[in-house]
Amino acid sequence: MTAQGITKPVHRPARPWFSSGPCAKRPGWSLEALQNALLGRSHRSQEGRARLGEVIDRSAKLLGVPEGWKVGIVPASDTGAVELLLWSLGGQAGHGVDVLAFETFSATWAKDLENELALEDVRVFSAPQGQLPNLAAIDWSRDVVLTWNGTTSGVCLPGLDSVPPRHDGLVLCDATSAAFAMDLPWERLDAVTWSWQKALGGEAAHGMVALSPRAVARLEEGAPRPLPKIFRLTKPAANPTPGRPAQLNEAIFKGDTINTPSMLCVEDALDGLKWAEAIGGLRALKQRVQNNFKTIQDWVAQRDWVEFLVKNPQERSCTSVCLEVTAPWFKDLCKEAQTKAIKAMTALLATEKAGYDVAAHRDSPPGLRIWCGATVDQPDIEALLPWLDWAFAEVAATLRHGQNSQDASS
Structure with a gap:
């Protein structure tokens, strides 16, 4: 299954919990x-x-x-x-x-x-x-x-x-x-x-x-x-x-x-x-956070549809990572339509069990928010990112198809 040339990923995060609060339990928790x-x-x-x-x-x-x-x-x-x-x-x-x-x-x-x-x-x-x-x-x-x-x-x-x-x-x-x-x-x-x-x-x-x-x-x-x-x-x-x-x-x-x-x-x-003590204390926690954040940082640098909401790199959070969609078609939508597009995108992710609770806070511009705290494993961040590409492409194709149908009927 493809959308805009993007194939639906196969590999899912082992723990698809990326909420900014309550946050993911520690690895191995039961x-x-x-x-x-x-x-x-x-x-x-x-x-x-x-x-x-x-x-x-x-x-x-x-x-x-x-x-x-x-x-x-x-x-x-x-x-x-x-x-x-x-x-x-x-x-x-x-x-x-x-x-x-x-x-x-x-x-x-x-x-x-x-x-x-x-x-x-x-x-x-x-x-x-x-x-x-x-x-x-x-x-x-x-x-x-x-x-x-x-x-x-x-x-x-x-x-x-x-x-x-x-x-x-x-x-x-x-x-x-x-x-x-x-x-x-x-x-x-x-x-x-x-x-x-x-x-x-x-x-x-x-x-x-x-x-x-x-x-x-x-x-x-x-x-x-x-x-x-x-x-x-x-x-x-x-x-x-x-x-x-x-x-x-x-x-x-x-x-x-x-x-x-x-x-x-x-x-x-x-x-x-x-x-936290067993893995090496605060130093180890901070390193896990930085590894997670860098994974998203590298991914954003290679994408043309998404950017950090915070433009100053020195002021970017490494835990609650907020992203905005910069694709021209998305920017042309009204805020209500942008919010619906993000909801459609996150609903796809949830249905596929690829990522939960990654929509931006309701008070922020419509976009994505991914928790990168120490209880999140870096491989799960890596597995999530292709699903973001796929879900975005799916929503874009759906909206474009709807617009084409509307143009044809008129």
């Missing part, structure tokens, strides 16, 4: 990995706390979180973790906030700071999908809220020097599709969030926060507003002072979570962490 899950037991039991503490300790060690930082598990995935930081720290003690908004979630953080928290001194630096705002315009004497890697746009901060080594304000970093996949400048950040469902293929609904001593000190200055229970990281200080009415609730950072976690998900998170 339900057997969860057989020792602490089911039917309280997460506040000695054994439950121990496993939650193990997730915290292994995560901190694998990521290279500095000594003196506090790492904890919080509710509601990365969204909950970021919102917790915004509501707990945003606008505290009159601190102005600069926020970068260049993809769906970072734009949400900006809207929440402006509209929900109604902070008086917020500056939003925006950019269209596929671009970064002007980083030189940021005032690092203020608090800064940034997303390290834009999951929905495929834009990544260009390097560790994106944040200056010295800054007077706090830097709050959403790192959910960067953690466990690329380097983070921990010594230049103050509070970092991520989730279990991204780079290590964990299950949803659990977020994590890492707090520097500076962030902890700010929290202990007291909450700037009433907070719901699931956002509270502090408790009244045993010996309060005018500048320190609260103290960090240390139990949260030892496995005593604010709300009830899924011990099934905890077991799965531990499985992912142990796998």
Whole structure:
């Protein structure tokens, strides 16, 4: 079967999961990995706390979180973790906030700071999908809220020097599709969030926060507003002072979570962490990501119908890889028709069991998004790419046939 001279591929990915969240499970995963899950037991039991503490300790060690930082598990995935930081720290003690908004979630953080928290001194630096705002315009004497890697746009901060080594304000970093996949400048950040469902293929609904001593000190200055229970990281200080009415609730950072976690998900998170350690830690994870990304990079360079959405190579994400279709006939379509063409293309891939969930995020221009995190095997990326060529050619031929039929009838 051919379309525009492209033969239907025969070889399929062994694991055709390329969703950008929840992401592919680690290679070799099966339900057997969860057989020792602490089911039917309280997460506040000695054994439950121990496993939650193990997730915290292994995560901190694998990521290279500095000594003196506090790492904890919080509710509601990365969204909950970021919102917790915004509501707990945003606008505290009159601190102005600069926020970068260049993809769906970072734009949400900006809207929440402006509209929900109604902070008086917020500056939003925006950019269209596929671009970064002007980083030189940021005032690092203020608090800064940034997303390290834009999951929905495929834009990544260009390097560790994106944040200056010295800054007077706090830097709050959403790192959910960067953690466990690329380097983070921990010594230049103050509070970092991520989730279990991204780079290590964990299950949803659990977020994590890492707090520097500076962030902890700010929290202990007291909450700037009433907070719901699931956002509270502090408790009244045993010996309060005018500048320190609260103290960090240390139990949260030892496995005593604010709300009830899924011990099934905890077991799965531990499985992912142990796998990462066994293959060589963060260095090995990053190498797998780079190998996956280079495979797509080389493929795009040889195609005339697809390009990276992000034009600056230094700003391209190596995990959530976003592509746009550049074929003239596709560009001539209205956005609605482009979206339908992409849906038809991805439906073909799913029907053939060649690739699942590779459409661009709904807020991005119609195109493709392929997760290249470490839990994805490079041979599966290699096997997917010919199917993309074939599915695109199939959709192009179908649309062209429909146009020809319409022309003939008229």
